[in-house]
Amino acid sequence: MDTAKDSRSTQVYIVDDDAELCESVSWLLDSAGIDSTICHNADEFLTEFDRQRPACIILDVRMPRMSGPRLQEQLNRIAPHVAIIFVSAHGDINMSVSTMKAGAQDFLEKPYNPQRLIDAVQFGIEGASVRFDNYLKSRQLSEKLALLTPRELEVLALVVEGLPSQNIGRRLGMSVKTVDVHRTRIKMKTDADSIGTLARDILRFDVPFP
Incomplete structure (x- = not known):
């Protein structure tokens, strides 16, 4: 993996109230060709955070005002595409399990192995880029689905379920010809290569129906 290239496209943040540790981690990442931005608390991070870029966040569990898990909850709402690496000096197994379940x-426990941290960040850089691309595709698909009428959404939902036109018509009380007209309109409005491709993308990127 080209780390320098990935670190330019994915922003790495170090969020920890321990200034010395932040500088140490920043120096370590810099030695591996990874640029980073230091934030000493959650509020500072939220000010610096660019939602329009993929991000990998090295996040301390316990910080004043807003803890790491609380910041994670907020990010899950506003930026679910970020990659988060938690660090803690307390070895809290329950906290580890809950944060991993939350995404x-x-x-990593402090003091952590330097190479393991670098490996985790490199993996996070790559993963954040993929998450961000999927997030953008999901948003774009959602915007296209918003153009459909309620009836077209009903037809599309049944296509996503895997039903053929005949079964869709029977389910919705319409002729197969009418179903096919709706399918054609859906394809045109969403600029999809095919209805099948659209259905697969909706499932692949977990796009909610309006």
Whole structure:
């Protein structure tokens, strides 16, 4: 993996109230060709955070005002595409399990092995880029689905379930010809290559129906 290239496209943040540790981690990442931004608390991070870029966040569990898990909850709402690596000096197994269940990529105990941290960040950089691309595709698909009428959405939902036109018509009380007209309109409005491709993308990127 080209780390320098990935670190330019994915922003790495170090969020910890321990200034010395932040500098140490920043120096370690810099030695591996990874640029980073230091934030000493959650509020500072939220000010610096660019939602329009993929992000990998090295996040301390216990911080004043807003803890790491609380920041994770907020990010899950506003930026579910970020990769989070939690760090903690307390060895809290329950906290580790809960943050991983909430979507964290990794949980490292302080003092952590330098190479393991670098490996985790490199993995996070790559994963964040993929998550961000999927997030953008999901948003784009959602915007296209918003153009459909309620009836077209009903037809599309049944296509996603895997039903053929005849079964869809029977389910919705319409002729097969009418179903096919709706399918054609859906394809045109969403600019999809095919209805099948659209259905697969909706499932692949977990796109909610309006």
